[in-house]
Structures are given as C-alpha cells and as structure tokens.
Amino acid sequence: MSVLVVGTTALDSIKTPYSENPRLLGGSASHAAVAASFFSPVSIVGVVGSDFPEDYISLYKKHGIDLEGLERKEGQTFFWEGEYEVNMNNRQTLETVLGVIEGWLPAIPTGLQEKQYILLANCEPKLQRHILSQTKNSRFVIADTMDLWLNIARDELLALLKEIDCLVLNDSEARQLTEEDNVVVALKQIHDLGPKYVIVKKGEHGAILSTPKGLFIAPAFPLTKLTDPTGAGDSFVGGLIGYLAAAGGDIEDNFRKAIIHGSVTASFCCEGFGLNATTEATRDAIDARVAELEALVRF
Amino acid sequence: MSVLVVGTTALDSIKTPYSENPRLLGGSASHAAVAASFFSPVSIVGVVGSDFPEDYISLYKKHGIDLEGLERKEGQTFFWEGEYEVNMNNRQTLETVLGVIEGWLPAIPTGLQEKQYILLANCEPKLQRHILSQTKNSRFVIADTMDLWLNIARDELLALLKEIDCLVLNDSEARQLTEEDNVVVALKQIHDLGPKYVIVKKGEHGAILSTPKGLFIAPAFPLTKLTDPTGAGDSFVGGLIGYLAAAGGDIEDNFRKAIIHGSVTASFCCEGFGLNATTEATRDAIDARVAELEALVRF
Numbered sequence: 001m002s003v004l005v006v007g008t009t010a011l012d013s014i015k016t017p018y019s020e021n022p023r024l025l026g027g028s029a030s031h032a033a034v035a036a037s038f039f040s041p042v043s044i045v046g047v048v049g050s051d052f053p054e055d056y057i058s059l060y061k062k063h064g065i066d067l068e069g070l071e072r073k074e075g076q077t078f079f080w081e082g083e084y085e086v087n088m089n090n091r092q093t094l095e096t097v098l099g100v101i102e103g104w105l106p107a108i109p110t111g112l113q114e115k116q117y118i119l120l121a122n123c124e125p126k127l128q129r130h131i132l133s134q135t136k137n138s139r140f141v142i143a144d145t146m147d148l149w150l151n152i153a154r155d156e157l158l159a160l161l162k163e164i165d166c167l168v169l170n171d172s173e174a175r176q177l178t179e180e181d182n183v184v185v186a187l188k189q190i191h192d193l194g195p196k197y198v199i200v201k202k203g204e205h206g207a208i209l210s211t212p213k214g215l216f217i218a219p220a221f222p223l224t225k226l227t228d229p230t231g232a233g234d235s236f237v238g239g240l241i242g243y244l245a246a247a248g249g250d251i252e253d254n255f256r257k258a259i260i261h262g263s264v265t266a267s268f269c270c271e272g273f274g275l276n277a278t279t280e281a282t283r284d285a286i287d288a289r290v291a292e293l294e295a296l297v298r299f
Numbered sequence: 300m301s302v303l304v305v306g307t308t309a310l311d312s313i314k315t316p317y318s319e320n321p322r323l324l325g326g327s328a329s330h331a332a333v334a335a336s337f338f339s340p341v342s343i344v345g346v347v348g349s350d351f352p353e354d355y356i357s358l359y360k361k362h363g364i365d366l367e368g369l370e371r372k373e374g375q376t377f378f379w380e381g382e383y384e385v386n387m388n389n390r391q392t393l394e395t396v397l398g399v400i401e402g403w404l405p406a407i408p409t410g411l412q413e414k415q416y417i418l419l420a421n422c423e424p425k426l427q428r429h430i431l432s433q434t435k436n437s438r439f440v441i442a443d444t445m446d447l448w449l450n451i452a453r454d455e456l457l458a459l460l461k462e463i464d465c466l467v468l469n470d471s472e473a474r475q476l477t478e479e480d481n482v483v484v485a486l487k488q489i490h491d492l493g494p495k496y497v498i499v500k501k502g503e504h505g506a507i508l509s510t511p512k513g514l515f516i517a518p519a520f521p522l523t524k525l526t527d528p529t530g531a532g533d534s535f536v537g538g539l540i541g542y543l544a545a546a547g548g549d550i551e552d553n554f555r556k557a558i559i560h561g562s563v564t565a566s567f568c569c570e571g572f573g574l575n576a577t578t579e580a581t582r583d584a585i586d587a588r589v590a591e592l593e594a595l596v597r598f
Contacts, residue, residue, distance in 0.1 A: 087480045181386045183503075184521045204482075205504035208521070217595050219516045222483045222507070256598035296516050297596060299555035 001245040002041035002066075004112055005033040005238065006131045007121025007144075008078055008101060009046035009070065014228055014273055015083040015094070021228075024274030025056040027078065028121035028144065031231035034275055035238030035265045036119070037063035038283050040245040043112050045069035045131060049077040049100040059279060068109050073100040088226045089203075108134040117245040120164070121234055122146050125156040132163055140244060140251055142166040142197075144237050150176050161194035165251075168237050170201045183208065184215070197251075199240075199259070201233055209259055211252055218259045219297050221267035221289055228273045232266040235278060239265030239286075264289040300544040301340035301365075303411055304332040304537065305430045306420025306443075307377055307400060308345035308369065313527055313572055314382040314393070320527075323573030324355040326377065327420035327443065330530035333574055334537030334564045335418070336362035337582050339544040342411050344368035344430060348376040348399040358578060367408050372399040387525045407433040416544040419463070420533055421445050424455040431462055439543060439550055441465040441496075443536050449475050460493035464550075467536050469500045482507065483514070496550075498539075498558070500532055508558055510551055517558045518596050520566035520588055527572045531565040534577060538564030538585075563588040 012026030033044045043066040052072070060067055076099035084091045101123075108131060116139035120128040128143055135141075141164045149157050150173060161167060167190060171183055177193075178186040183200055187210040190198045198210045202220075209216040240262030247254040264286050271277040311325030332343045342365040351371070359366055375398035383390045400422075407430060415438035419427040427442055434440075440463045448456050449472060460466060466489060470482055476492075477485040482499055486509040489497045497509045501519075508515040539561030546553040563585050570576040 182523060182525065184523045202504065205501065215521060215595050216598070217518045217521065217592075218598070219518070219596075222514060222516065224481060224483045226481065260598050293516075294598070296514050297518075299515070299517070299559050299593070 001116050001248060002043060003036045003117045003119060003241050003245045004043050004045065004115035004135070005029050005036060005119045005121055006045040006128070007032060007119075007123045007234070009044070009048050009052075010078040010080055011052070012230060012274060013079070013081040014230055015081075016088075016228070017084075017086050019273075021273040023053075024276075025059060026080065026231060026274055028123060028231075028234045030060075030275065031234035031269065031278070032119055032121040032238030033060070033065050034063050034278050035235040035262070035269070036242030036245075037065055038239065038265060038281065038286055039242030039261065040117070042066065042242070043069055043115065045106060045108060045112065047071040047073055047100050047104050047106065049073060049075045052077045059275065062279070069106070069112050071104075071106055075100040082230070084228070088229055105130050116140065117241055118142070119237060119241045120144065121237065125149050125153050125160045129156065129160050129163065132160075140165050140241070142168060142237060142241055144168045144233065145173065147173050147176060158193060161190075164195055166197035166199065167195040168199045168201065168233070170203070170233070174200045187215070197255070201236065203229075203232075207236070207259060207263065209255060211255060213252060216256050216259065218256070218263060219293060221264050221293050222296070223267055223270055226270050227277070229270050230274065231278075232269045235269040236262040236266040238262070260290055260293060261286065264293060300415050300547060301342060302335045302416045302418060302540050302544045303342050303344065303414035303434070304328050304335060304418045304420055305344040305427070306331060306418075306422045306533070308343070308347050308351075309377040309379055310351070311529060311573060312378070312380040313529055314380075315387075315527070316383075316385050318572075320572040322352075323575075324358060325379065325530060325573055327422060327530075327533045329359075330533035330568065330574065330577070331418055331420040331537030332359070332364050333362050333577050334534040334561070334568070335541030335544075336364055337538065337564060337580065337585055338541030338560065339416070341365065341541070342368055342414065344405060344407060344411065346370040346372055346399050346403050346405065348372060348374045351376045358574065361578070368405070368411050370403075370405055374399040381529070383527070387528055404429050415439065416540055417441070418536060418540045419443070420536065424448050424452050424459045428455065428459050428462065431459075439464050439540070441467060441536060441540055443467045443532065444472065446472050446475060457492060460489075463494055465496035465498065466494040467498045467500065467532070469502070469532070473499045486514070496554070500535065502528075502531075506535070506558060506562065508554060510554060512551060515555050515558065517555070517562060518592060520563050520592050521595070522566055522569055525569050526576070528569050529573065530577075531568045534568040535561040535565040537561070559589055559592060560585065563592060
C-alpha cells in the first residue's frame with residue numbers, strides 16, 4: 001500500500017557550534033516522505049516557491065516520491081533558520097519566513113484522495129484538517145504536531161484529534177496538552193480526546209506507544225554522534241507509517257515493529273545535516289540496525 | 300551467595316507538596332539492603348546513633364538482614380531533610396546532619412570480610428575504599444556514587460574506580476565525570492577509568508549497561524503514580540546485586556536480568572515514602588512486574 005504524506009516542504013539553514021549549513025532540504029513532509037519511501041511508495045502534498053532548487057526535486061524523485069501533489073507557486077519557499085547549542089538538546093529559531101505556505105489550502109488531486117495510509121506531518125492543524133476533509137476511505141490516519149500549535153491553535157488541534165487514528169507528540173507536549181506530569185497518565189487522557197493510538201516521543205530515550213491493548217516501551221538506537229536532530233521526529237513517523245502500509249494486515253499486530261523501524265530511520269536522520277544522511281540510508285542498513293537494536297534490548 | 304552492603308543508614312524527613320514524612324528509615328545502605336534481601340541473604344555495614352528507632356531494627360530483621368556489621372554509637376543518626384516539587388523531578392535539601400557518620404571508618408567484622416558480592420552503596424569514596432580494603436576474595440564489587448563526590452572527592456573516587464568491577468551513576472553524573480555529553484561515548488570513557496561494567500541510570504527512562512560485550516538498553520517499569528523517588532537508585536543497585544548473587548554463574552550472562560530485577564524493585568520503592576512500599580513488596584510481586592515489563596518491550 002502507498003502512503004500520502006502532507007506537511008511542510010522547506011528550506012532549512014542550520015547552524016551548530018561547528019558548522020553552517022544554508023538552505024538544506026527540510027520540512028516535515030520532506031523528512032517524513034523520504035523516511036516512508038524505504039518501506040512503501042509515497043505521494044507528497046506540499047507547496048514550494050520559485051526559489052526551490054531543482055536538486056531537491058531530484059532528491060524526492062531518487063526516492064520514488066510521487067510529486068503530483070507538490071504545488072509550485074510564485075514566491076519564497078517556507079524558510080527556517082535555527083541554531084543548536086553544543087549539546088544539541090537546545091536550539092533557537094533565528095528566522096522563519098512562511099512564504100508560499102502562508103494561507104495555503106490546497107485541493108488534493110483526485111488520484112490521491114483515496115490513499116489508505118495518511119500521514120499529516122507537522123503543520124498547522126487547520127491545514128491538516130483541510131487536507132483530511134478531502135480524503136475518502138482512509139484506513140489509518142496519523143498526525144504529528146508541535147508545541148506551537150498547542151499554544152496558538154489548540155481548538156483546531158482538539159478538533160483534529162477526533163478525526164484521526166493516531167497522534168504523535170513529544171513528552172513535554174503531552175504534558176502541555178493534558179496538564180498531567182506523568183506521561184503514562186497523560187497517554188490515557190489523550191485517548192479520551194479521540195485517537196485510538198497515541199505515541200509519545202522521548203528523543204534519545206525512545207518512545208511509548210499506547211493502544212487499546214496497552215503500552216509498548218520502545219528504545220531508541222544509541223548513537224555515538226548526533227550531527228543534526230532536525231527532522232528526526234518527522235523521519236520517525238514517516239518510517240513508522242511506511243512500515244505499516246507495507247505490512248498491511250492488522251495495525252495493532254504490526255505497530256511495535258513499525259515504531260522500531262521508524263525509530264531506526266530517525267537515527268540515520270540524526271547523523272547528517274538536513275536529509276544528507278537519511279538519503280544515503282538503505283532498507284538493508286535500516287534492517288541491520290533493527291536487528292542490532294533487538295539484540296541490545298533482549299533480556 | 301550472600302551480599303555485603305555498605306553505605307549510609309539514615310533518618311530521612313521528606314516533604315512533598317501534599318505531605319510531610321518525618322524521620323523515615325533511609326540511607327543508601329538501608330534501601331539497597333532491603334532491595335537485595337528479596338533475592339539473597341544480606342549483611343549490612345553501617346552506623347546508627349542512639350536516636351535510631353527500634354522499629355527500624357525490626358524492619359531490617361523482617362527482611363532477614365544480618366546486623367553484625369551495624370554499629371551503634373552515642374550521638375545522632377545521619378539525618379537528611381529534603382523537599383520535592385510537584386513533579387518530583389526537582390528536590391532541594393533543607394538540612395543535613397552527619398551525626399555519627401562523620402569521620403566513621405569501621406573495622407569490618409571478620410565473618411563479613413570474605414563476602415563474594417559487595418555493594419558499596421552511595422557514601423563518601425574514602426569510606427567505600429576503606430571498607431573495600433578490608434575485604435578478601437571478592438568476586439564482584441559494585442559501587443554507586445553521586446554528584447557530591449564528583450564535586451568534593453573526585454581524586455578519591457577516581458582511585459576507587461580502579462578497585463571495583465562495576466560503577467553505577469546517573470546520566471548527568473556520567474556527563475560530569477567525563478565532560479562528554481553523549482552518554483554512549485561517556486560509558487566508553489568510564490571503562491578507561493577502571494570498571495569492567497558501567498551502568499548509567501536514567502530514572503523513568505531506564506538504564507544503560509555497558510560491558511566488554513557491548514550495551515544493554517534497559518527499560519524502567521512505567522508507573523502511573525510516583526510517591527517518593529528517594530532511595531530508588533539504591534533499591535535498583537541493591538536488587539541488581541541481590542539477583543546476581545542468587546544467580547551465581549557467569550556475571551555477564553545474568554547481568555541483563557539482574558538490571559531488570561533491580562529496576563522493578565526500584566519501582567516499588569517509588570510508590571511509597573521511604574521504605575514503606577519496598578518493605579511491602581514480595582519476590583512474587585517483583586517477578587510479576589518483571590513478566591509485565593517483558594511483555595511491554597517485546598517486538
């Protein structure tokens with residue numbers, strides 16, 4: 001089965017104490033689509049401006065990503081500039097230019113409206129709902145979000161939660177959404193807001209999945225060098241839905257392995273700036289790390 | 300095999316936003332010895348003052364803990380008063396009275412000098428080394444430590460590291476000891492300081508064990524309610540060495556299961572103030588949680 005990925009397609013300038021990396025390919029949909037492409041065919045829905053480099057179109061194509069839903073508009077591509085501190089846990093935004101994404105509410109091409117696996121990668125909840133309202137017969141809809149939307153679009157996000165199968169967010173966002181400090185309790189409360197499945201991401205500490213059958217505590221692949229964590233969360237959820245779409249069958253039966261494959265795909269993302277390391281990964285390299293991780297957690 | 304546990308035996312007054320709990324049984328050796336007692340016979344080496352309640356002696360005895368090495372001196376028992384914030388991640392020390400532990404350098408009773416499994420629970424590295432120097436024919440020596448000793452007794456701690464088999468510390472302490480931000484890299488550097496085995500504790504995120512054969516990523520048992528984390532780290536290492544001593548055989552072969560049993564024993568500790576919940580646990584209840592945890596991480 002193929003996956004529909006909707007979200008931002010962006011140019012990211014990323015500074016660290018050691019290097020500057022201007023105008024990398026970024027955005028939630030770019031990271032998620034490339035990650036998903038290791039497992040399933042992927043169609044992307046996004047918008048880029050007239051400054052979007054042709055090389056990045058080639059990168060999408062290298063991963064077999066269907067670009068029918070990638071709109072090109074006059075103007076500037078969504079741009080984000082951020083700077084990481086030495087430990088990579090703290091970053092600050094230096095500049096954001098919305099450009100062509102501002103107010104963008106696309107019409108989904110007819111051929112993409114009946115995709116069964118839909119990833120609403122991190123973007124404005126209003127946009128996520130607008131896209132979702134144009135789809136039909138979906139089997140599994142997963143949405144990612146971020147603290148910004150909890151702060152400025154909470155009602156729209158709460159409405160979205162009633163329309164999706166799975167929500168992904170990080171631990172501090174789960175606490176913010178529920179005002180509950182204990183993550184296990186917060187997970188239960190998020191189910192009450194709508195989604196049957198909830199995943200809390202904990203970065204280097206892994207993730208927790210909550211389903212009607214209970215919890216799954218997932219490890220992260222231990223990295224000795226973190227080059228750039230930008231897009232790791234998007235890669236995680238992209239790899240996850242790509243794996244689920246490829247596996248077919250019962251969602252619950254495949255969810256644990258899907259999370260592990262998403263987590264490992266995200267580990268590659270962290271090893272290079274932007275998509276540099278992800279795009280050099282292979283399905284074999286991902287499977288080798290999954291096997292390695294399996295051995296690291298067995299007891 | 301039986302375990303020798305050395306460390307502090309204390310009275311802890313613990314405040315939270317919801318309650319005050321004066322003069323609980325505490326100290327690293329108390330928590331560790333009770334935790335170890337679920338798996339193996341335990342002898343404790345410590346010192347208490349004339350104010351030490353007889354009820355706490357009874358509690359040690361209820362767990363079959365051999366008290367030959369528990370010295371009683373005139374004066375005040377080591378006392379700690381601390382206050383936790385709502386989220387239990389932050390605490391501050393309100394008062395510390397060293398009392399009879401100040402300058403205490405015991406002579407280990409002859410009958411305890413040849414114990415094969417030795418836990419140097421968290422206390423001054425000088426004291427840990429003094430105890431260790433009196434033991435003979437040990438098979439496995441594990442030491443716990445804390446940030447205080449990294450700050451005020453670093454040289455003594457570095458000397459200790461050359462004399463033990465295993466060091467336990469938390470992630471921020473591992474970073475402080477090595478000045479390396481990446482925990483996986485820090486683990487390798489700590490091996491170079493002496494210990495063959497190193498465990499980094501990450502609280503609710505579990506622990507990482509590093510051995511000559513590689514890493515083990517251990518989950519923590521997910522709790523919905525955290526009443527008082529005081530002593531959780533001591534319970535972890537106590538349960539761990541108790542399990543290893545009971546298992547016998549090759550250390551490396553049993554280490555992963557030992558960590559899981561230590562982690563689960565610590566989960567009970569967190570559910571009550573002081574030792575209130577730990578002392579109500581049973582080996583069956585621990586084994587049931589281990590089985591539950593096994594099911595939560597399988598993929």
